């Protein structure tokens with residue numbers, strides 16, 4: 644993939660790379676919010692952690708698995724990480740570990756990696772610093788109470804404002820950073836498509852099953868399959 648990686652970096656990520664080189668967290672969080680849909684403090688932590696890791700490893704993504712992110716949560720943090728590192732769900736450079744920690748590792752193919760974890764004390768102290776935002780969050784989201792449209796609007800506004808303030812908090816209080824060696828799985832193999840004999844839809848060959856001598860997809864085979872939803876990975 645060297646031919647598309649110019650000395651100035653990856654042309655399709657020029658804007659993001661410029662922001663990373665300038666530590667422009669604010670620019671990056673608005674970029675990440677195009678994907679994420681709103682601004683919040685965990686998006687801010689993901690953007691910052693992504694930026695620190697990319698600079699520490701000295702890498703630039705071409706979106707072709709030469710840099711891999713291993714994300715340990717499916718909360719807002721992961722969208723910041725994906726945007727800044729360029730390692731995404733769709734380009735196979737994202738590995739998801741379903742352990743529910745606001746943490747991620749960025750690693751090169753040779754296994755040289757850096758793991759960044761949101762500091763527990765820092766995280767626990769957010770509620771004291773932003774009491775109104777967390778009061779609304781606990782009531783409307785955690786307890787699921789029916790709030791007024793004004794209350795939802797106020798909550799979103801407070802988290803938006805909070806995320807922009809968090810971008811200027813000291814990194815050493817916010818994160819724990821470890822240099823680690825990572826054992827990576829081999830790069831993805833492009834599987835051929837085969838047709839399901841029952842529904843007629845194409846499927847990746849590796850996901851096809853044989854039922855009564857016919858090639859079928861998992862739903863038509865009535866087989867259990869993995870699903871990733873807001874609760875994490877489970878068997879569907």
Ligand SMILES: [Zn+2]
Pocket residue numbers: 679681682683685686719
């Ligand atoms: Zn969010």
Ligand SMILES: [Zn+2]
Pocket residue numbers: 839840841842843844859860861862863
């Ligand atoms: Zn089928």
